[in-house]
Amino acid sequence: MRRFGDSQWSYFREFLDVAGRRSDEPALVDASQRLTYGDLVREVERRSATLREVGLRHGDRVALVADNSVNYILTAFAIWLADGVLVTIYPSTSAADLRATLADADPVLALGDDGTRELVAGAAPDGVATASIDGDFRPPPIAAEASNGPTGLSDALHMICYSSGTTSRPKAIMLSARSLYNGARTYADVWGLGVDDVTVVCLPMAWLYGLNTSAMSTLLGGGVVVALRRSKPEMLAEAIQAHRVTFFPAVTTVLTKFTRFVSGDERRWDLSSLRLIVSGGEPRNEQAFEQLRQLTGIPVHDTYCASELFPLITYDPRRDPEPRPGAAGRLVPRSNLRIVDEHGSEVKDGETGEALTNGPGLMLGYWNDPELTAVSMTDDGWYKTKDLVRRDVDGYVYVVGRLSDMIIRGGSNISPAEIEAVLRRHPDVLDVAVVGRPDPMYGEEVVSVIQPAPGASATSEDLKTFAASQLSGFKVPTAFARVSHLPQNSTTHKVSRAAVKSMLEKGEITC
Structure with missing residues (x-):
């Protein structure tokens, strides 16, 4: 395999060292294949050579629209080895959106x-x-001949990652090899991923959480990646038991569904191999996570970042075997965090403000969108996350909510995530989404859309009383609705507040 001399290929240099030491040990597994590290290296080299033979040149973009598999990882690595730029697009993208995205990526x-x-x-x-x-x-x-990419980037373009585009057209995030290496290296170090780890990757590999945070970090540590095409609970339970999975990264919705399935299934699943469960991408569900703890014997830790800057906040389970209630973790090495008010001034510990970040994981900008790049960055090079957070005196960071999700009622800002966290503690609430709805007197009212737990009997008044016992009066929902299932983003499986709001507006959900 090609030996890399440029510093931007640090991941591959280290990976090759790992592969050389573990040539006969398992590396990748899916429903149809099982490859050792030696097999992985040989197949990546073959695919890379094939790409060069058919005419791929330095900097050419290659779009990858596929479900998780061993072949996904092999192909991604081969594109990079052939000096191409990987473009990841969710396989659930509609035909119309895919045409537009491919035209954009060129x-x-x-x-x-x-x-x-x-x-x-x-x-x-x-x-x-x-x-x-x-x-x-x-x-x-x-x-085809690709158009030239943007000039003046701070580093060579290595990957374009299209967001899931829940509320607007997908953003195309440009990343360098340096940022990808930093992500994999940092997560491997902080989570202590090593040769004894087996990671189940049910998160889409089109998402950095799946490809880099979960898969590449595991391979850099010398562990095994078990690639699942879907995040169905039964498939997850089977994979964890069969492959003795030690690391289970997911989003809250997937973990909640998994917990519900395992708890209600008559089969007794062996989950004893798990040593680390990490939730990211959406607020915690403490009720479900406590139930999952009872099933596995370990707590659910957190991670928080954006694809534009990663990694940022998570837990080192050796330093913090127990997550601090409500906190996403602490700042990881090499990344930086500022928390500022609406005027750009840093706030004191314990106060809430917008998170600004920078470090080696910072994006190069948005593909074909210099205007969005400009408004997303400060003049001195910090990414504006648009997330409201606070940090305590011990360095733990608490995610309060998205600026765009804030409900403004009578001039007061209300975080939906804070209310959802309270309502999820009620035993009759399986899940919940809180959104704002126009109100002629106060501007917006707080609406809570509940997915009831099986056998739930709590009335709206019961839930309102429960919320009032833990929230300031102006934050207590004024309207409640019930649905059999909350709408989810089809790619990341996170609950979609935007879809809930749209359903309320259309009268598809009534209070």
Whole structure:
């Protein structure tokens, strides 16, 4: 395999050292394949050579639209090894959105798997070659010429990661190899990932949480990655038991569904191999997490960051075997955090403000959107997260909510996440989404949309009384609704407040 001399290839240099020491040890597993580290290196080298043979040149963009698999990781590494730029797009993207995204990315090659190949072929711009990453991996010759990328970047472009685009068109986040290496290295170090770890990756690999935070960090530590195409609870339980999984990273919704399944299933699943469970991407569900603790014997830790700057906040389980209630963790090495008020002045410990971040994991900007890049950064190079947080005197960081989600009632700012955290503690609440609805007197009213737990009997008045016992009066929901299932983002599986709000506006949910 090619030996990298440039510092931007630190991940691969270290990975090759790991692979050399563990050549005959397992590295990647999915439903149809099991590869050792030696197999992984050889197949990445073969795919990389194939890409160069069909005409891939330095800096050419290659779009990857596929579900999680061993072949996903092999292909991503091969694109990088061939000096290409990986463009990750969620496989659940609609045909219309995929056409627009591929036109925006302007790749010379668009790759799917056997399940998405026809979708990709139908959406690819004229002249762009398409192929499947499954099977023998023999893409056709590349005929298209990609347009030049942006100039003046602080580092070489290595990856474009398209967001899930829940409320607007997807943002295309540009990343360097340096940022990807820093993410994998930091997570491996802070979480103590090593040769004895087996990580189940059910998070989409089109998302950095799946590809970098979970998979690449595990491989850098010399562990095993078990790739799942879906986050279905039964598939997760089977994988954890069969492969003796030690590390389970997910979002709250997935962990909640998993807990509910395992608790109610007549089979007795063996979860004793787990040593670390990490939740990220959305607020905690303390009721479900306590139940999961009873099933596994370990707590659920947290991680918090943005794809634009990662990693940022998480727990070192050796330093903090017990997460501090309500906190996402502490600042990781090499990343920086400022918490500022609306005037840009730093607030004191314990006070709430917007999180600004920078460090080696900082994005290069947004692809084809210099205006958005400019408004997302401060003049001195800090990324504006638009998240409200506070930090205590011990350095623990608490995520209060999104600026864009804030409900303004009678001039007061109300965080939906704070109210949701309280209501999830009620035994009759399986999950909840809190949103604002126009109110002629106070501007907005606080609406709580509940997904009841099985056998729930609590009335709206009961829930209101429960919330009032723990919240200031102006934060207590004034209206309640019930749904059988809360809408989720189809790619990340997080509860979508935007979809809930839209359903209320359309009368699809009534209070």
